[in-house]
Amino acid sequence: MSLELRNVKKVYRGSKTPAVDNVSLKVEKGEFFVILGPSGSGKTTLLRIISGLEKPNDGKIIIDGQEVNELPPSQRNVGMVFQNYALYPHKTVLENLIIPLEGLMTKKEAITWAEEISKKLGIHELLSRYPTELSGGQQQRVALARAILRKPKLFLMDEPLSNLDAPLRVSARKLIKDVQRENGITTIYVTHDHVEAMAIADRVAIMNNGRIIQVGTPEEVYNDPVDEFVATFFGNPPMKIVSGEILGFEGKIGIRAEDVELGDGDLIGKVTDVEFWGDRYLAYVNLNGDIVPAFVSYKPKVGSEVKVKFKRYKRFL
Numbered sequence: 467m468s469l470e471l472r473n474v475k476k477v478y479r480g481s482k483t484p485a486v487d488n489v490s491l492k493v494e495k496g497e498f499f500v501i502l503g504p505s506g507s508g509k510t511t512l513l514r515i516i517s518g519l520e521k522p523n524d525g526k527i528i529i530d531g532q533e534v535n536e537l538p539p540s541q542r543n544v545g546m547v548f549q550n551y552a553l554y555p556h557k558t559v560l561e562n563l564i565i566p567l568e569g570l571m572t573k574k575e576a577i578t579w580a581e582e583i584s585k586k587l588g589i590h591e592l593l594s595r596y597p598t599e600l601s602g603g604q605q606q607r608v609a610l611a612r613a614i615l616r617k618p619k620l621f622l623m624d625e626p627l628s629n630l631d632a633p634l635r636v637s638a639r640k641l642i643k644d645v646q647r648e649n650g651i652t653t654i655y656v657t658h659d660h661v662e663a664m665a666i667a668d669r670v671a672i673m674n675n676g677r678i679i680q681v682g683t684p685e686e687v688y689n690d691p692v693d694e695f696v697a698t699f700f701g702n703p704p705m706k707i708v709s710g711e712i713l714g715f716e717g718k719i720g721i722r723a724e725d726v727e728l729g730d731g732d733l734i735g736k737v738t739d740v741e742f743w744g745d746r747y748l749a750y751v752n753l754n755g756d757i758v759p760a761f762v763s764y765k766p767k768v769g770s771e772v773k774v775k776f777k778r779y780k781r782f783l
């Protein structure tokens with residue numbers, strides 16, 4: 467299923483500024499499209515508009531070439547996992563999983579399929595419980611299993627893994643990606659997690675103040691951010707922006723921590739802090755008052771003076 471948004475706008479009643487401001491974008495069939503943006507930038511509103519839960523004030527939502535503005539959510543063949551899990555409280559986990567499959571397969575097939583996915587998500591021992599008897603992370607996995615089981619044409623996921631601990635996040639992320647790829651399910655996925663975005667996205671869109679600022683592959687956005695906002699938002703750590711004067715030119719430059727080399731070069735800085743990152747260290751270096759992050763393989767001494775070289779940087783006007 468392909469999806470196109472044309473000049474979509476949403477202003478909530480009583481609000482002066484649009485939550486979604488003239489957004490146009492195209493998502494190809496089978497694509498894994500990630501939306502990243504600060505809190506309040508309009509990500510959830512955009513997903514709710516695509517799902518049909520929210521009506522835009524303006525603009526068109528086009529699915530497979532057909533405008534669907536007037537279609538209710540139930541007729542859009544969309545699988546949703548939102549922050550509130552919306553499980554049926556008086557049904558067991560198993561019933562929650564198989565009710566949406568009624569009419570699509572026999573009950574026996576539905577149970578087998580539900581058990582298979584439940585095992586992969588580590589919730590198979592919870593099938594006879596009720597949602598209120600589950601932790602937040604368990605409820606989230608049930609909601610995720612329910613969306614995956616239906617194999618919809620379009621997945622809309624709003625922070626579907628936010629309540630899971632790190633190992634579960636990685637395995638659940640892989641499951642989503644596997645089901646998505648095997649079934650060619652077009653997916654729009656909202657996250658705050660940059661590592662997750664880079665790991666799973668075919669393309670990523672960066673939103674701010676209701677607008678889409680940049681769309682591209684994770685590599686494009688990481689290596690070539692269109693402006694300072696994207697540069698300082700995407701990546702961990704984000705780009706550090708400093709005055710170009712440091713290298714003798716006008717404007718500003720953005721530098722990534724992996725492009726800063728210590729122990730060589732004409733600049734002199736002072737190490738102000740060091741963090742252990744597992745496979746390397748992240749040193750913070752004071753360069754004429756700017757604190758610049760630098761990845762290094764050894765642990766530099768806090769307070770030491772170091773030579774600094776920028777192997778690569780991005781110029782901003």
Ligand SMILES: Nc1ncnc2c1ncn2[C@@H]1O[C@H](COP(=O)(O)OP(=O)(O)OP(=O)(O)O)[C@@H](O)[C@H]1O
Pocket residue numbers: 478479481485503504505506507508509510511512
């Ligand atoms: N039902 C509503 N009524 C009025 N304003 C709303 C409503 N829902 C969201 N907003 C406002 O619209 C803007 C966008 O909110 P939205 O939830 O879409 O952002 P978000 O990017 O998903 O944020 P977060 O990452 O915090 O979930 C915010 O300013 C928010 O306060």
